[in-house]
Amino acid sequence: MDMSGKVVLITGGETGIGRATVELLAASGARVVVGGLLEDEGAAMMTAVSVAGGLAEFHKVDVRSSAEVDAFVDAAASAYGKIDGFVNNAAVFDGFVTCLETTDALWNHVLDVNLRGTFFGCRAALRHMVPTGAGRIVNVSSVGGLVGAADGPSYTASKHAVIGLTKQIACAYAAQGIAVNAVCPGVIATEIRKNSTRLLGDDAPKMAGVGVDTDWLPRTVPMGRKAAPSEIATVIRFLLSDEASYVTGQYFTADGGWTAK
Template sequence: MSGLSGQAIVITGGETGIGRAVVLQLAAEGAHVLIGGILADEADATRRAAEGLPGSVVFQKADVRETAQVDSLVDTAVEKHGRIDGLVCNAGIFDGFASGIDTSDRLWDQIMDVNARGTFFACRAALRHMVPAGRGKIVNVASIGGLVGMADGASYTASKHAVIGLTRHLGCSYAKYGIAVNAVCPGAIETPIRSNSIKILGEDAPPMGGVGADPDWLKRAVPQQRKGTPDEIANMILFLLSDKATYMAGQSFVVDGGWTAK
């Protein structure tokens, strides 16, 4: 992928799933990747998987719900490399398809804090360095749940709509500074988001069943009749980080096997 070798990229939630795929692809391209997250064991496995690749992978514990930790994460990349070329906001947790009535106050707050506030905190931290530099790429991982009303639960849907709205605003506001802010909207992807969400939410975690537990739902919902892979989402993210995506701002790119095209 053109132009990524030697670039300094920060990714939140890069420990597993889509995030891990992005980290490994970036490292294969020769980028220097700083993972920010709270799953230390999973991050270590990702770092070890990247050993021998041209780029470098480092982990720093950072809870995206904490402004100071997010600021420190971005500052670390700038201190080490003199700049931040790209940011991928991938940290996210799932609500188990909880309906409006079944969404507790705590579940709502936790989902919004990680998915929406955390994305904003990271974008703001990166923009503080990118604006003076006059360049940078930000990719927010949203969801088709940010585009339609019935793909996920109430809090997750609201949080991902917020991410898309934030992407549009930042993409339009900072394009004149040479900064591209865009989003990717995955559909049904084979990741450990449910188990990770249970770890992070603890006693606030709802049951993680719902539509995804029905083995026939893919045939009804997704024209390709399969879940996507993390690498298929990572492919789009790397494209948006690359110098091939030079005239895109504030857009949300869907990768969902045709789900929302029906």
Template sequence: MTELKGRTAVVTGGETGIGLGIVEALAGAGANVLIGGILAEAGQKAAEAVSAKGGTVAFQRTDVRSADEVEALVEAAVARFGRLDVMVNNAGVFDGFADCVETTEALWDQVIDINLKGCFLGCRAALKRMTPQGSGRIVNTASVGGLRGAADGLSYTASKFGIIGLTRQAAVTHSQFGITINAICPGVIATEIRANSAAILGADGPDMQRGVGSDPDAYKRMVPAKRKGLTAEVAAVALFLASDAASYVTGQAIAIDGGWTAT
């Protein structure tokens, strides 16, 4: 049901965390995968590690804030593997729970550009290739923070709500061409997003450790499963959406959150 042998996938932000989990799942199902990301050392290591397990994976440094670089990433995948079947727009940064007053213009611009604009550029580049061929799967990484207002900071929340809106509109206009477009909405997942966001945002980033040391178990009061999710659990849903099994699923925002949004 999730066999992807011979198909080509691009995953932005696939160097670490959820993105890497998705790369591993897609490669494990037989897809040829090109990772696009800004963390070059981590990206190269990720490609080598997954390839060592038998996958066909390569890395190309890509800043998703740049239309030219996103277009070049997709074009490289087509040139290397012959076509584009799956686009996963996963690149994103966290805002350290900064509220409206605490959010600087610089932080807002960075988070919106990476999370939301980067998703738009990835969708646009992919649709240019998928529409003429009459098939394709696009999976956008949103968040529980795109479904409710109390999960994250202002700019992150705005970007993830935006991704869900973008996903739904694009699905309405492009599903007629045999393309499905969906969003996944992870909840509390064990990743390195705080450290990676600090490295990417630099001086524009706020304190990424807020709320961690004071009450590291706070999520257990929100999440019925009483644990953090695994990247592999998020990747399993992304893999399903990238497969033929999900051919009639489009325009959806699917929570992977241990029951958080059910409360």
């Protein structure tokens, strides 16, 4: 899919699914502007994209701050004259803790990043997309946004809410030429636990794994494996592309069959 000439912004693009998306979009010809907090990873991402011949830049942005998100988006729009796509990918994980184990601080931190941050990103992008009558927003939700037994309460609540937010904004702005969709990844081979522990700081719980035996993956996922981040990036690229011209208000599940059971 040719993304030449497109300007795409993405939050949390320095690691995992975000980085894979940045690399794919840049390889497809897009100029990618990344906002995140992990500066060393952001620098490594920029180097990798540059070596491959693509265009990507990193800016330190805390998505919990509407002022920082607005400044990030406004600066990109000023520099490049437009925003064709926006990917709300920044998120932190709650480590599968139970409701009784969820502290006020953990709940607030997860919801602030995963939900408020997504809302701030959508709102900032829409301010530039609506006047031009075009634009595509992709919000990264999760299988945890579809079922109740995949994650802890704060992560589950935030990712369910992202799907509702996606549908509402899609309906409200479809007539203005804006498409808004969500992607729901299943089990992906990333370092989300390690990165979330760093990002949550003192609010971080102990990051538990899934299950205590080695058979949980084939029992849970019909394909019997984790996905590579690049397999989610291809779905995001499709939703940002001209090929998805009649798609809005939808969530696309890439989970190896997990929710089909």
